[in-house]
Amino acid sequence: MFADIPGVKELMNTALNAAKMAGASYADVRCSRQRQNFVFTREQQIQQVVDTDTVGIGVRALVDGTWGFAATRVLTNDGAAAAAREAVAIAKASRIARARPVEWLPSPVVADGKWKGAYVQDPFDVPVEQKADLLLKANAAAMTTKNVKFVSSGFFFVKDERNYANTDGSFIQQDTVRSWPTMQITAVSTDFSDFQTRSNMIQPMARGWEYVLASDLVGNAPKWGEEAAAKLTAKPVDVGRYDLVLDPANLWLTIHESIGHPTELDRAMGYEANYAGTSFIAPPEKMLGTLKYGPSIMNVQGDRTQEGGLSTIGWDDDGVKPDEFLIVKNGMFNDYQTTREQAPWLRWWYDKNGRPVRSHGCSYAQGWDNVQFQRMPNVSLLPGEQDHSLNDLVAATDRGILIQGDGSFSIDQQRYNAQFGGQTFHEIKGGKIAGVLKDVAYQIRTPDFWNSMDMIGGKSSYVLGGSFFDGKGQPAQVNAVSHGSPPARFKNVNVINTGRKA
Amino acid sequence: MREHGSANGALLTREQAQAIVEKAVKWSKADAVDVQLNTYTQGNIRFADNQVSTAGATTDAQLGIQSAFGPKHAVVTTNDLSDEAIKRAVEQSERLARLAPDDPESMPQLGAQQYAPVSSYFDSSAALTADDRAKAALIALEMARQAGDVKAAGYLVNTAGTLAIGNSTGMFAYHRSTNVNYTLTARTADGTGSGWAAADHADWAQIDARGVAETAIAKARLSQKPVALEPGRYTVILEPQAVGDLVQLIANYADARSADEGRSPFVKQGGGNKVGEKIVDERVTIFSDPSDPQLLGRPWDFEGMPLDRQVWIEKGVLKQLIYSRFWAKKQNKTATGGPSTFKMAGGTQSVEDLIKGTTRGILVTRLWYLREVDPRTILYTGLTRDGTFLVENGKITKSLRNFRFNESPLFLLNNIEALGRAERLAGTEQGGNVVMPSIKARDFNFTSLSEAV
Numbered sequence: 001m002f003a004d005i006p007g008v009k010e011l012m013n014t015a016l017n018a019a020k021m022a023g024a025s026y027a028d029v030r031c032s033r034q035r036q037n038f039v040f041t042r043e044q045q046i047q048q049v050v051d052t053d054t055v056g057i058g059v060r061a062l063v064d065g066t067w068g069f070a071a072t073r074v075l076t077n078d079g080a081a082a083a084a085r086e087a088v089a090i091a092k093a094s095r096i097a098r099a100r101p102v103e104w105l106p107s108p109v110v111a112d113g114k115w116k117g118a119y120v121q122d123p124f125d126v127p128v129e130q131k132a133d134l135l136l137k138a139n140a141a142a143m144t145t146k147n148v149k150f151v152s153s154g155f156f157f158v159k160d161e162r163n164y165a166n167t168d169g170s171f172i173q174q175d176t177v178r179s180w181p182t183m184q185i186t187a188v189s190t191d192f193s194d195f196q197t198r199s200n201m202i203q204p205m206a207r208g209w210e211y212v213l214a215s216d217l218v219g220n221a222p223k224w225g226e227e228a229a230a231k232l233t234a235k236p237v238d239v240g241r242y243d244l245v246l247d248p249a250n251l252w253l254t255i256h257e258s259i260g261h262p263t264e265l266d267r268a269m270g271y272e273a274n275y276a277g278t279s280f281i282a283p284p285e286k287m288l289g290t291l292k293y294g295p296s297i298m299n300v301q302g303d304r305t306q307e308g309g310l311s312t313i314g315w316d317d318d319g320v321k322p323d324e325f326l327i328v329k330n331g332m333f334n335d336y337q338t339t340r341e342q343a344p345w346l347r348w349w350y351d352k353n354g355r356p357v358r359s360h361g362c363s364y365a366q367g368w369d370n371v372q373f374q375r376m377p378n379v380s381l382l383p384g385e386q387d388h389s390l391n392d393l394v395a396a397t398d399r400g401i402l403i404q405g406d407g408s409f410s411i412d413q414q415r416y417n418a419q420f421g422g423q424t425f426h427e428i429k430g431g432k433i434a435g436v437l438k439d440v441a442y443q444i445r446t447p448d449f450w451n452s453m454d455m456i457g458g459k460s461s462y463v464l465g466g467s468f469f470d471g472k473g474q475p476a477q478v479n480a481v482s483h484g485s486p487p488a489r490f491k492n493v494n495v496i497n498t499g500r501k502a
Numbered sequence: 503m504r505e506h507g508s509a510n511g512a513l514l515t516r517e518q519a520q521a522i523v524e525k526a527v528k529w530s531k532a533d534a535v536d537v538q539l540n541t542y543t544q545g546n547i548r549f550a551d552n553q554v555s556t557a558g559a560t561t562d563a564q565l566g567i568q569s570a571f572g573p574k575h576a577v578v579t580t581n582d583l584s585d586e587a588i589k590r591a592v593e594q595s596e597r598l599a600r601l602a603p604d605d606p607e608s609m610p611q612l613g614a615q616q617y618a619p620v621s622s623y624f625d626s627s628a629a630l631t632a633d634d635r636a637k638a639a640l641i642a643l644e645m646a647r648q649a650g651d652v653k654a655a656g657y658l659v660n661t662a663g664t665l666a667i668g669n670s671t672g673m674f675a676y677h678r679s680t681n682v683n684y685t686l687t688a689r690t691a692d693g694t695g696s697g698w699a700a701a702d703h704a705d706w707a708q709i710d711a712r713g714v715a716e717t718a719i720a721k722a723r724l725s726q727k728p729v730a731l732e733p734g735r736y737t738v739i740l741e742p743q744a745v746g747d748l749v750q751l752i753a754n755y756a757d758a759r760s761a762d763e764g765r766s767p768f769v770k771q772g773g774g775n776k777v778g779e780k781i782v783d784e785r786v787t788i789f790s791d792p793s794d795p796q797l798l799g800r801p802w803d804f805e806g807m808p809l810d811r812q813v814w815i816e817k818g819v820l821k822q823l824i825y826s827r828f829w830a831k832k833q834n835k836t837a838t839g840g841p842s843t844f845k846m847a848g849g850t851q852s853v854e855d856l857i858k859g860t861t862r863g864i865l866v867t868r869l870w871y872l873r874e875v876d877p878r879t880i881l882y883t884g885l886t887r888d889g890t891f892l893v894e895n896g897k898i899t900k901s902l903r904n905f906r907f908n909e910s911p912l913f914l915l916n917n918i919e920a921l922g923r924a925e926r927l928a929g930t931e932q933g934g935n936v937v938m939p940s941i942k943a944r945d946f947n948f949t950s951l952s953e954a955v
Contacts, residue, residue: 046603049576051594056562056581068632069558073581090557093632094547097554097639099647128576129601136603150765192764192773195878271550273655273696274687277870280954282693369560410873410906412885414954417906419883421875441875441883443906443950474548474657474685496949498875498908 005031005055005075005163012165014077015059018084020167023092024061026104027084028166030317031057031075032368037124037157041135043143043150049128056368059084063091065101069371105340105359107320110170115314117176118307119208123157124177126209131155138217142185145225147232150186155179155212156204156468158480162317170319178310178480180204180468181212183221187229196231196438198224198423200406203249204468204480205308227424234438237425239497243400244442244490245393250422251381252465252483253406258446259293259300260379260483262415263327264362264472265336265345276472277413280446281333288349291333294450299382300328302337304361309378310466310480315361317372322361327379339363339374366477373473380464380484387458390487396455397489400428401440406465408441408498419443421498439499449490457486512561513664514541516676522565522583523668529592532569532599534611535670538804539565539583542663543628547635550655552646554639557632569595573604607828612806614672622798626706627680628662635660642686642715652722654715656686660706665800673806679798682706685929686714687888688722689955695728695901696955697721698867698888700743702928704798721867721889728901730951731892737863738946739856739893740914742925745846746938747869748882748911750930752788753844755880756814758823762833767880767912768823776820782915784818785849790841796926799843799935807839848924848939856922856942858896863942865891865898868929869907880910885952904955905948917943 005011012029019027033055040047057080058071068091070083123131139151157179164172184199201224202215246254261267262279268287270278281287293300304312304322315321318340326334336346340359343350350357364375394402405423412418425437466482514522523537540563547557565588566579576598578591635658646654660682668674685700699717701709740748760766761775768776791811792799801809805827813821822838830837857865867889875881885906892900922940930936 045607046605047607049598049602050579051577051598052579054562054564054579054581058560066554067556069556071558071560071562073562086559090545090559090632094554094557094636097547097549097636097643099553127601128598129603132603150763186765188764192769192771195765269551270653270655270689271555273550273653273689274548274657274685274698277954278689369562371556371558373556408873408875408883410871410883410885412904412906412952412954413870413887414952416954417885417904417950417952419875419906439876445953475544475546475659494950496908498881 005033008163009171011057011075011077011080012163015057015080015084016165016167018081019059019061019088022085022088024063024088026062026167027059028164028319029057029059030162030164030365030368032160032162034367035124035159038154039128039131039135040154041132041139042152043139044136046132054367057083058368059087060371061087061091062102062104063088064095066091066095066098067102068094071369102341103344105343105357107318107340107359109168110172110315110319113172113315115174117206119177121209122177123179123209124159134217138183138221141218141221142225145222145229147187147189147229148185148225149188151183153183155181164317164319166319168319172315172319174314176206176313177208178204178206178468179208179211181215181217183217183224185225185228187232189232194232196228198228200423203465204310206310206312207308230436231438234436236499237437237440237495237497240495241492242495243397244493245397245400245402245428245487246490247390247404247487248463248485249405249465250403251485251488253409254420255379255381255483255485256467257409257411258415258418259327260376263336264374264376265338265342266374268336269345272472275474280414280416284336284346287333289332292331292451293328293333293447294331294453296331297384297456298328298331298450298453299326301380301382302327302360302377304377306378306464306482306484309464309482311376311378311482316363317365318359318363320359320361320363322377325360337362337374337377342374364479366479370475370477375472375479376470376481378482383459383462383486384456387460388455389457389461393455393457393487393489394428394433395431397428398430401437401495402426402428402433403440416446418446439497441496441498443494443496449493452491452493453488454491455489457488461486512541512543513662519664519666519676520674522588523666523674525585525588526567526592527670529589530569530670532571532596534570536568536611537669538667540663540665542661544659544661545630545632545635546657546659547639548657549639549643552643552653565591567591567595569599570608571599573606573608574599574602575605575608576602609827611669611671612673615806615808617675617801617808618793618810620792620798620801622679622704624680624705627660627682627704630660630706638711641711645715645719646688649719651691652688652719653691654686654688658684667804667806675802675806677800680704682709683928684709684711684714686718688718690722690726692726694955695722695726696888697725700928702926725889725901728903730903733905733948733950735945735947737860737919737944739853739860739863739865739942740940741853741867742938742940743868743927743929744866745941746927746930746936747872748909748914749846749938750844750936751880751882752911756824758825759829761823767878768820775823777823779820780818781820782815782818782912783918785918785921786815786818786915787813787847788815789813789845790843791845792843794843794845796937797843797845797935803839803842807837809839809842812838812841843935845937846924846939849921851920851922853922853940856920856940857893857898859920860893860942861895863893864902865893875908880912881908882910883908904952906950906952907947908949909947914943914946917945919944
């Protein structure tokens with residue numbers, strides 16, 4: 001189950017020793033293998049089957065309070081040592097550009113850490129024939145629906161085997177699998193005047209082939225086809241303000257964009273100013289314990305522990321065991337996402353609250369060839385105390401729209417102003433579903449939106465959604481992250497109509 | 503054992519690349535094999551809050567093998583270039599290909615082709631060191647530190663790489679290239695102003711690190727303390743980067759098959775596509791040309807099709823959509839290949855000239871977080887970022903709060919008032935070799951305000 005890189009421990013030790021010899025005060029090394037398997041189909045055709053495999057070693061060195069990083073695919077002791085020396089040389093060269101030294105927070109040594117993800121059946125053991133067969137059957141099932149003219153579908157599988165060691169003496173081996181079945185169903189009107197799609201039905205998860213089977217693509221495809229076709233004759237939404245009932249399959253993305261990203265400490269401190277952006281939750285000293293993010297029923301947790309969560313892991317890429325922490329507590333902003341380098345920046349806040357200064361374990365690198373930095377843990381809206389269901393929320397709503405599935409999304413670089421679409425839209429009148437709508441998108445200002453939340457579902461309505469490809473950093477790195485939530489209701493939200501003819 | 507190597511020898515020569523392709527072909531038992539091989543080195547420095555944050559270098563390679571048995575095919579990639587790994591990848595792709603169901607759209611391989619060479623490799627860029635990068639970053643950092651009222655955040659990256667493709671019927675292509683990309687964001691200490699500037703070129707000598715720093719810092723100061731203007735339809739002056747952020751999207755929708763199948767903005771009412779119809783203002787010409795000195799792109803696509811100058815829109819008329827080899831054969835058309843460059847021809851005016859000629863309008867530096875809202879019209883939403891200004895009577899009079907827009911590049915290109923000079927872009931979300939003019943256009947649709955700076 002663990003990486004079959006020969007002599008991996010020796011390679012990593014060689015790199016750490018070379019870094020120390022060259023002058024590093026601290027170094028860590030990741031020697032990892034990532035495999036990906038993609039199968040893409042359309043209608044009754046296989047478009048492509050792709051298997052990728054990459055193995056290499058990346059060394060990060062701290063010299064005189066300045067970082068350097070180097071990575072190579074040359075997996076010999078000489079190659080590892082050369083990368084370590086290059087990382088040190090880059091740190092030394094970059095020293096002229098630093099103002100303040102990095103404060104590197106100590107963390108407990110993990111002498112022999114081993115961790116495996118939640119998957120049962122490794123998708124890399126499943127023959128491609130079986131994968132293709134399942135997709136083609138699902139495509140055929142979708143095509144049985146009237147007006148459905150095109151179907152594309154696919155599987156994304158990733159297997160990460162991560163080995164980590166640092167000069168503190170930690171040595172950690174971890175192994176995880178991520179799976180994402182996808183479908184896009186397109187219905188075209190008979191006179192070619194309109195086409196509508198249904199996609200993003202199944203959430204990506206850190207689970208294996210068993211999750212794919214449980215998703216029952218073939219059984220669900222006709223229903224999804226009908227949802228695409230129904231939009232051809234759906235009523236275009238009237239613009240205006242509505243109470244929105246958002247299903248977890250829609251809300252996860254809104255949580256991701258309007259809570260997940262602005263509570264990244266590096267963004268708040270300006271470290272992403274040139275790319276992903278900064279945050280409206282800044283500076284920390286004016287926000288922590290002061291910003292009312294939402295109503296008192298709102299609690300948002302960061303963690304890397306939920307089973308099947310895409311960000312779930314035993315230890316992060318700083319060698320830290322992640323903890324569960326409340327980003328929003330009873331509606332108040334309570335904490336940021338942090339790494340070992342960042343946690344000391346909030347020492348004043350942790351001291352004030354009698355909490356230890358510790359990293360929340362949010363360090364992550366996409367692969368061996370990228371330097372690690374702060375990435376999102378699973379960020380989830382916790383369910384309410386009363387066990388409301390989605391139906392209870394609809395029944396309690398007089399004039400509203402139920403939105404399911406994630407669609408178009410866009411948010412500004414400080415995470416104030418956002419616009420979200422969805423997959424299916426149902427009008428709610430007098431507590432009942434009154435019909436299908438189309439061309440719906442909602443526009444929000446983040447704090448107003450969350451403060452308008454007045455009803456949330458309970459524990460049994462909690463569902464994990466997630467993003468397989470979330471980008472940040474330069475060079476840009478992708479991570480995968482899950483967001484759990486119950487359904488929730490938001491009062492008086494601005495809804496626009498996105499339909500317009502060319 | 504893996505082969506020994508060093509950063510210096512990380513890039514393969516044409517002969518070395520050809521030798522690896524030939525090995526894969528020799529060891530293949532498939533009906534057909536296609537090989538893609540790239541090698542690269544990349545060095546970068548990243549800074550924020552007026553100091554370096556991370557700096558690094560990476561050396562890697564990727565070998566991709568596609569094996570085919572009749573209409574069955576599969577791809578395997580690895581970053582190990584040893585003989586054992588090549589054999590393993592060949593065998594693995596054959597195993598997967600045998601298992602894969604038939605692809606009725608698979609096409610026969612291309613034979614040997616003729617390519618017009620393009621020189622996009624510059625020693626100045628390949629030889630850039632960690633010292634050089636730190637010194638270039640320091641120009642902006644010192645300017646910002648001395649100014650006292652701004653914080654600089656930026657990223658400088660240089661890449662040198664080779665790409666080769668070949669197959670079992672004698673096609674072989676090799677291209678090497680370099681690139682330097684520098685982006686810089688300056689924010690004022692009070693948090694109310696943000697300015698962005700950037701440069702991108704194959705040749706390091708063409709990168710003006712000081713000019714980038716001066717522009718970003720000046721823009722940050724000018725954009726301080728923005729005022730809110732009611733959202734609505736306005737005349738805009740979009741800088742080249744903002745134009746590119748929108749107009750580059752057209753390429754994603756230019757697939758002929760989608761149009762012929764009725765699910766594209768280029769569907770003709772009643773069926774077929776809009777080729778030959780005037781779709782935008784007659785001043786608009788959009789083309790691809792790897793040998794254009796502003797573009798310097800790869801002169802072939804990933805299937806080995808030669809890429810020459812191709813005109814997509816000429817004087818407002820849609821001239822050509824992108825035809826895959828399969829769809830071209832089916833529709834009895836010529837395959838276009840997948841373009842490696844994208845350029846919209848411009849005029850002679852500078853952005854300053856466009857400002858001077860404007861009674862009232864909004865100047866936009868760049869756009870951000872563009873996401874599809876409606877594929878039928880290429881309608882996108884997104885926001886303005888890092889410098890949005892009110893222009894009155896030929897002058898910038900106010901800094902404005904950022905807007906969210908819902909707009910289509912097709913609508914924009916129908917509403918042109920004036921075209922400015924075309925420039926190479928450095929910051930487009932999609933990347934690539936892209937050249938765009940600045941544009942003055944009417945009725946740009948701003949739908950809401952953002953407090954984001």
